[in-house]
Amino acid sequence: MLDTAQAVLTEDIRFPSGPHQLSARLYLPVTEPQAAVVLHSATGVPRDYYQHFARWLAAERGMACLTYDYRDFGHSLKGPLQAARATMADWALIDMPAARAEMRRRYPDAQQWSIGHSVGGMLGPIQPDIDQIDRMICVCAGPVTVSDHPWPYRALALLFWYGHAPLAVKALGYLPGKALGFGADLPASVYWQWRRWCTAPRNYLPEIGVTLPEARWAQSETPVDLFSFEDDDLVPSNAVWRLADLYGPNAHRHLLSPGEFGLSKVGHIGAFARRSAAVWPRLIA
Numbered sequence: 001m002l003d004t005a006q007a008v009l010t011e012d013i014r015f016p017s018g019p020h021q022l023s024a025r026l027y028l029p030v031t032e033p034q035a036a037v038v039l040h041s042a043t044g045v046p047r048d049y050y051q052h053f054a055r056w057l058a059a060e061r062g063m064a065c066l067t068y069d070y071r072d073f074g075h076s077l078k079g080p081l082q083a084a085r086a087t088m089a090d091w092a093l094i095d096m097p098a099a100r101a102e103m104r105r106r107y108p109d110a111q112q113w114s115i116g117h118s119v120g121g122m123l124g125p126i127q128p129d130i131d132q133i134d135r136m137i138c139v140c141a142g143p144v145t146v147s148d149h150p151w152p153y154r155a156l157a158l159l160f161w162y163g164h165a166p167l168a169v170k171a172l173g174y175l176p177g178k179a180l181g182f183g184a185d186l187p188a189s190v191y192w193q194w195r196r197w198c199t200a201p202r203n204y205l206p207e208i209g210v211t212l213p214e215a216r217w218a219q220s221e222t223p224v225d226l227f228s229f230e231d232d233d234l235v236p237s238n239a240v241w242r243l244a245d246l247y248g249p250n251a252h253r254h255l256l257s258p259g260e261f262g263l264s265k266v267g268h269i270g271a272f273a274r275r276s277a278a279v280w281p282r283l284i285a
Contacts, residue, residue: 042119114136165180
């Protein structure tokens with residue numbers, strides 16, 4: 001389908017990730033793209049949330065952009081959510097590389113960019129295909145733990161991990177995110193792994209080389225930029241810099257203020273909202 005107003009082609013596709021087929025949408029410029037971008041979503045954020053940013057990349061920067069939903073979530077969910085068995089590790093170690101493989105297959109001559117929002121960048125240093133990424137951009141991504149959150153947000157996080165949410169997951173067999181005000185329903189297996197990591201002193205880091213692969217990014221020459229926003233209470237900058245340490249000494253750290261862009265707030269999710277379009281050139285500069 002061609003959006004004549006912005007000269008952007010869109011195509012709905014499915015691509016394989018292990019035994020799963022993931023639902024995706026491609027945003028394409030009318031000319032041959034010089035860069036192929038995979039946009040990896042934050043936890044519980046559907047692919048369509050990123051449509052305005054993806055359309056801007058295609059229309060204004062001439063880049064192809066793939067948005068998709070992880071297995072057992074959003075358009076990629078097949079069957080009842082209670083039967084889902086996906087974990088965050090599955091999303092990061094299988095689905096994200098599969099999405100990049102799809103873009104390499106379609107655009108073998110283009111630069112291969114990976115943009116990860118929150119969990120979309122959090123496990124980048126341990127992914128298996130880092131040698132095939134030309135540029136990594138992480139936005140509001142870091143191995144956060146409860147003690148990182150400022151008050152009063154920390155109280156909400158404690159409630160989410162120790163209060164009504166785990167009780168609901170046990171009762172229903174999935175996280176009723178919509179009912180709890182989280183925004184999206186998630187598989188129980190995703191919630192439990194997420195909970196284990198976010199309530200541990202160092203999140204998933206002690207599992208590297210044990211239940212998770214070794215971190216190899218520090219030996220890579222692939223450039224990586226990590227962006228943190230001053231008003232992000234969910235993944236504050238100290239957690240983002242913890243991830244930067246894992247990416248290695250060549251990782252570039254950027255602490256941004258909403259006021260720099262004429263915005264009153266950005267927070268954890270807002271960087272990719274249409275109202276935050278002033279931020280977008282900075283993220284890909």
